[in-house]
Amino acid sequence: MTAAGTTRDLSALVGTVLDGTYRLDQLIGEGGMGAVFRGRHVIMMRDVAIKVLHPDFNRDPELVRRFDREAQSAARLDHPNCIHVSAYGTTEDGMRYLVMQLLEGVELADLLTEPTAPKRVVEWSIQILRGLEHAHSQGVIHRDLKPQNVFLTRDQHGNQLLKLVDFGIAKLVGSDAGDPLTRAGMVFGTPQYMSPEQALGVEIDPRADLYAVGILMFQMLTGRLPFNHEDAIALIRMQVSTETPQLPDNVPQELAAIVYRLLAKQREQRFPDARTVRAALERYRSNMSHKGRGDTSNPLLDIGGVGAVADTANRPLPEALRPRQIDFVESVLDTDRWTRRTWFKALIAGCVVLALVSVGLIYLLFFGGGGQQPAADPPAEARTDASDSAVDTGGPGPSAMSPGAGPSEQELAALDDLIKQGKLDEAQAQIDALLERHPGHAQLVWRDARQLGKRPTMHEAAVRRYGEVLKKSPGLERDLGFIDEVDALLRKRPYTDAAIALAVDLGAAGVPILVHYINDAKPWATWAQRRQIRDALPADAAAQVDVVLNRRRDLEQYGDAPDPCVAALAALQPIKDEPLADYVPALKAAQAPAPPAEAAPTPVCDEAAALLATVRTDYARRFPEAFAPAKPVKKKPVKKKKRGK
Structure with missing residues (x-):
């Protein structure tokens, strides 16, 4: 560090190299604690942002702790929507610095x-x-x-x-x-x-x-x-x-x-x-x-x-x-101290609440219909419809989703506690016992799906069970608690046919999951799975689909389609119309489409083969470096050892 680092003129730090690695090139922001510089990693030759704590503040433990906190917090994070911190350190003369991703915007x-x-x-x-x-x-x-x-x-x-x-x-x-x-x-x-x-x-x-x-x-x-x-x-x-x-x-x-x-x-x-x-x-x-x-x-x-x-x-x-x-009771809370007056206010508030509860009980007793005969149970259709407007409580929906006799609230609450505590085998045993008494009850199937979802090796079984619950109670596709559970499960690998089917059955709530699947950079989905997802997506979701990625997948997978020649034509035409270097690897690897097994050649196959050749020629002209043949590796001549005479 130069002597200028001890002055308040932070711009004088420009040109300084921190720890022989990070050069401060330009002051781009200044605050009360320090400054942010545009910098350069002199070894990796990469631009970065460097935040420094002013040397004069190194004597303030509170400010030092806050600066350290930012480093500790950001260092835990690795996500596109969070700033990325790549390094943190202190120079020999005690200046703290934080190296971050350089953002333009x-x-x-x-x-x-x-x-x-x-x-x-x-x-x-x-x-x-x-x-x-x-x-x-x-x-x-x-x-x-x-x-x-x-x-x-x-x-x-x-x-x-x-x-x-x-x-x-x-x-x-x-x-x-x-x-x-x-x-x-x-x-x-x-x-x-x-x-x-x-x-x-x-x-x-x-x-x-x-x-x-x-x-x-x-x-x-x-x-x-x-x-x-x-x-x-x-x-x-x-x-x-x-x-x-x-x-x-x-x-x-x-x-x-x-x-x-x-x-x-x-x-x-x-x-x-x-x-x-x-x-x-x-x-x-x-x-x-x-x-x-x-x-x-x-x-x-x-x-x-x-x-x-x-x-x-x-x-x-x-x-x-x-x-x-x-309310009044909450407004009198004070984190510093409770004065005698505050306690008095709280006591009055408590008395008011108690009086209101008493009035409510009296009203229910005399005017709430306690002496009347209970109303007849609504028909099954009415009970099923009631589940569609169920209030979200963050857990399983109301018992209306499973008409008829079922487990008690205490039994369901006990299952929830076991699952939350991770006592999955015990929960499974109790669920099995209750299902013998109440076969197919949706609340029990839901909990069975939940406990299965917490087992690393039971992903597929959990997906199937959630699907069963949804078929029993279609209204759950609008229950926030249910959707939240299913969303978390369906975003875990492996993605399977059952997972795709469940996301489709969720309707509008499943669209974000299907978009997530169709845009996955890992090539796990087959041609048939991708077609199923694409057919299920509403037209307005097209803007969320990664077009380039999916065109490339179409080009790579048309041989797996029921009619490869038709699929090849559909994949090649937009790639011809909108040339991008992203398509080059798939184009180089593509084979001329052949008709389905035991099917006679058709003009469509000839047309697709001709289009593939045309597109390749066009791309070779547009992206000559990508299409250049690989240079042969020269083998070093092997020197023959001379044998002694």
């Missing part, structure tokens, strides 16, 4: 000057949630998610790619004991995006990040923050107790329902995790596409605890979908 904050189209909001939010889903799975809670910490760039194909950055105050689950950054009562984050529990300084979990996603979505949809104030204390108070403002009427009702649930003041009322929100948004996107083709089903409203309603985007949101304002 803009901060999301630069794009939020006006309302964003709902479709784009959904696409961006899904990417943010994918990044959070990965971070949370690695035990990292961001705690400072805001537009300045979401970077919009492009991937290698030119598609928009959002990345989460700046994990400087992230919480590392399981390694925070005694860390001042995570002590109860300490408040960290940006007040405009801070969850109520974070603002109160209480213990947080990943749902704090989901609240911030709700703030981001509200801001993207409206161009303004739901809560804002010049006074930080007043702003924190708003996050804790002020009801979420109404979204504009032009925001689709189902999308508004997701935002309101994310912004629930009580974290128990929010979505359970990032994957569930991401799946809900993907289903919303798919559902909106289906509506354009006459499908008026509305599964998204089930997530808020409301049945199906009229399909009108501008209709006011049902009050039940709105997060309730924080």
